[in-house]
Amino acid sequence: MEITMENPKKKGVVLDSIVDTSLKKTPKIETKNIKVWYEEFNAIKGISMSIKPNTVTAFIGPSGCGKSTFLRLFNRMNDYVDGFSLEGKIKINGQNIYKKNVNVEELRKEVGMVFQKPNPFPKSIFDNVAYGLKIQGIKDKQLINDRVISSLKQVGLWEEVKDDLKKSGLALSGGQQQRLCIARTLAVEPSIILMDEPTSALDPISTAKIEELIFQLKQKYTIVIVTHNMQQASRISDYTAFFYLGELIEFNKTKNIFTNPEKKQTENYITGRFG
Amino acid sequence: MNNIQKNRWKDQVFKFWGIFCTVIGLVLLTIFIGDILIDGIRRIDWDFITDLPSRKAENSGIYTALMGSIWILALTTIIAFPVGVAAGIYLEEYAKNNKLAGLLEINISNLAGVPSIIYGLLGLEVFVRIMNLGASVLAGSLTLSLLILPIVIVSTREAIKAVPQSIKDASFALGASKWQTIWHQILPASGGGILTGVILALSRAVGETAPLIVVGALAYVPFVPQSPMDEFSVMPIQIFNWISRPQAGFIENAAAAIIILLGITFIMNGIAVYFRNKWQKKWK
Numbered sequence: 001m002e003i004t005m006e007n008p009k010k011k012g013v014v015l016d017s018i019v020d021t022s023l024k025k026t027p028k029i030e031t032k033n034i035k036v037w038y039e040e041f042n043a044i045k046g047i048s049m050s051i052k053p054n055t056v057t058a059f060i061g062p063s064g065c066g067k068s069t070f071l072r073l074f075n076r077m078n079d080y081v082d083g084f085s086l087e088g089k090i091k092i093n094g095q096n097i098y099k100k101n102v103n104v105e106e107l108r109k110e111v112g113m114v115f116q117k118p119n120p121f122p123k124s125i126f127d128n129v130a131y132g133l134k135i136q137g138i139k140d141k142q143l144i145n146d147r148v149i150s151s152l153k154q155v156g157l158w159e160e161v162k163d164d165l166k167k168s169g170l171a172l173s174g175g176q177q178q179r180l181c182i183a184r185t186l187a188v189e190p191s192i193i194l195m196d197e198p199t200s201a202l203d204p205i206s207t208a209k210i211e212e213l214i215f216q217l218k219q220k221y222t223i224v225i226v227t228h229n230m231q232q233a234s235r236i237s238d239y240t241a242f243f244y245l246g247e248l249i250e251f252n253k254t255k256n257i258f259t260n261p262e263k264k265q266t267e268n269y270i271t272g273r274f275g
Numbered sequence: 276m277n278n279i280q281k282n283r284w285k286d287q288v289f290k291f292w293g294i295f296c297t298v299i300g301l302v303l304l305t306i307f308i309g310d311i312l313i314d315g316i317r318r319i320d321w322d323f324i325t326d327l328p329s330r331k332a333e334n335s336g337i338y339t340a341l342m343g344s345i346w347i348l349a350l351t352t353i354i355a356f357p358v359g360v361a362a363g364i365y366l367e368e369y370a371k372n373n374k375l376a377g378l379l380e381i382n383i384s385n386l387a388g389v390p391s392i393i394y395g396l397l398g399l400e401v402f403v404r405i406m407n408l409g410a411s412v413l414a415g416s417l418t419l420s421l422l423i424l425p426i427v428i429v430s431t432r433e434a435i436k437a438v439p440q441s442i443k444d445a446s447f448a449l450g451a452s453k454w455q456t457i458w459h460q461i462l463p464a465s466g467g468g469i470l471t472g473v474i475l476a477l478s479r480a481v482g483e484t485a486p487l488i489v490v491g492a493l494a495y496v497p498f499v500p501q502s503p504m505d506e507f508s509v510m511p512i513q514i515f516n517w518i519s520r521p522q523a524g525f526i527e528n529a530a531a532a533i534i535i536l537l538g539i540t541f542i543m544n545g546i547a548v549y550f551r552n553k554w555q556k557k558w559k
C-alpha cells in the first residue's frame with residue numbers, strides 16, 4: 001500500500017496541478033497559520049489553506065478533529081463561544097475578517113451558513129426566507145417578494161410550497177426544512193455558503209436532493225461543507241481537506257484524496273480503518 | 276416474598292403515600308374554600324363591590340380597596356415588567372459568565388427568599404422617607420415591584436433559556452445583530468413563558484399585605500385614589516381590618532372579600548396558564 005502511495009511521479013503531477021489552478025483564480029478564502037484555543041485546549045494547531053471561488057470544498061475527519069471549528073471561523077460564529085481565542089489571519093475576498101473594525105453582521109451577509117439540524121424559525125415559510133432581508137432594513141415589498149420566490153425556486157422548494165407560504169416553516173418535512181434553510185441563506189445573496197453536516201439529519205432521498213442542489217449552487221457560490229459521509233465528499237466536492245487532531249493532514253483535489261492520498265493517515269481514514 | 280414482589284409492594288406503598296399527600300392539600304383547600312363560601316357568598320352583590328367602607332358592616336363595601344388593588348396592580352406591572360424583563364435579558368444574553376453576573380445571580384436568588392416585610396421596611400425608608408413619596412400608591416407599587424422583581428427576572432431567564440440555540444445561531448448567521456436576534460427571535464419565542472412568569476408574580480403581589488402595611492397603606496380610606504400620589508388601601512388590608520373587628524357582620528364581609536380576592540388570583544393564574552398553552556402550541 002505504502003509503496004504505491006508514495007509513487008514520486010504521481011506526487012509531482014498532483015502538486016503541479018494545484019499550482020496551476022491556484023494561479024488562475026485568486027483565493028476566495030485564505031487562512032494563514034490559524035491556531036484556535038478554547039481556554040487551554042488547542043483546537044486548531046496552525047492551519048493554512050486557500051479555497052478557490054466557485055468550488056465545493058469538503059472538510060472531513062473524525063469527530064473532534066476541529067473541522068467544524070475551522071468552518072465556523074469563516075463567519076465568526078465561534079465569537080460567542082466562551083474562552084475562544086484565535087491566532088493567525090483569515091482573509092475572505094482579500095480582507096482580514098478578524099481585524100478590529102470588521103463589521104461581523106456584514107461579513108455574515110457575505111458568508112452564509114447552513115447548520116447540521118434544519119433550524120427554521122417558528123415563523124411562516126415566507127417570513128423565514130424574508131428574515132435576512134427584513135433585518136437589513138429592506139422595506140421594498142416587491143423586492144422581498146421577488147427574492148423569496150427566486151430563493152425558493154433555486155432550492156427547488158417553490159413548486160412544493162407556493163400555495164402555502166403562510167404555513168409555519170416547522171410544518172415542513174426535515175428535507176424540506178433544510179432546503180428552506182438554504183433558501184433563507186441564499187436570499188441574503190452571500191458569495192460563500194458554509195454547510196456544517198447539512199444532510200446528517202436527513203433521509204437518503206432528501207440528502208440526494210441537497211447534494212444535487214449543492215452541485216448547482218457551485219455555479220454562483222463558493223461552498224465549504226463539513227461532512228462525515230465519505231461518499232458524499234467524493235460525490236459533490238472538488239477539493240477535500242482531511243483534518244485530524246486540529247491539524248490539516250492533507251488538502252488536495254477530491255479525486256486525488258480518494259484515489260491516491262499522499263498520507264497514510266488520510267488513506268486509513270477514508271478506507272474506514274479508523275475514525 | 277422474592278425481590279420482584281418486594282419491589283412491587285414498595286412501588287404500591289409509595290404510590291398510595293403520594294396519593295395521600297396530594298389529597299391532604301386538596302382537601303384542606305376545599306374545606307377552606309367551602310368554609311369561606313358558606314360564610315361570605317350571601318354577602319356578595321353589586322352593592323358590596325361598589326360601596327365605600329363604612330362603620331356599619333351591612334353598609335360597607337370593598338370599592339376603595341378593590342380600586343386600590345387595581346391601581347397597585349397596574350402601577351406594579353408598569354414598573355416591574357419592563358425592568359424585570361430587561362434585567363432577565365441582560366443576565367441571560369449579555370452578561371453570561373462574567374463575575375458580576377454570577378454575583379448578581381446569587382443575589383437575585385436570595386432576594387426571592389427575603390420575607391416580604393423586609394421589602395416593606397426598605398420601601399418605607401427609601402420610597403416613603405428618602406424619596407418623600409409618602410404613603411402613596413406609587414410608594415406601594417415601587418415596594419411591591421421590588422418584591423416581585425426577582426421572580427420576574429428568574430422566570431424571564433428560564434423562558435429565554437428554553438429558546439433553542441439553533442434558532443439564535445440561524446439568526447446570527449443571517450447577519451442579524453444581537454438586538455435584532457433578541458427582538459425578532461428570542462422574545463417572540465419566549466413571550467409565553469415571560470408573560471406567565473409576570474402574571475404569576477403579579478398575582479402574588481395582589482395578595483401581599485405586610486409590606487403595604489409597613490409602607491403606610493390605610494385600613495380605612497373613604498375615597499378612591501385619583502393619582503399615583505394618593506393614599507390608598509388594598510383588598511388584603513381591608514380583609515385584615517374586617518377580620519380584626521368583633522362584630523359578626525364584618526366577619527361576613529371579610530369572607531366575601533376573600534372570595535373576590537381569590538377570584539381575582541384564580542383569573543390571573545388562568546390567564547397565565549392560557550398563555551403558556553397557547554405559546555407551547557405555536558412551537559409544534
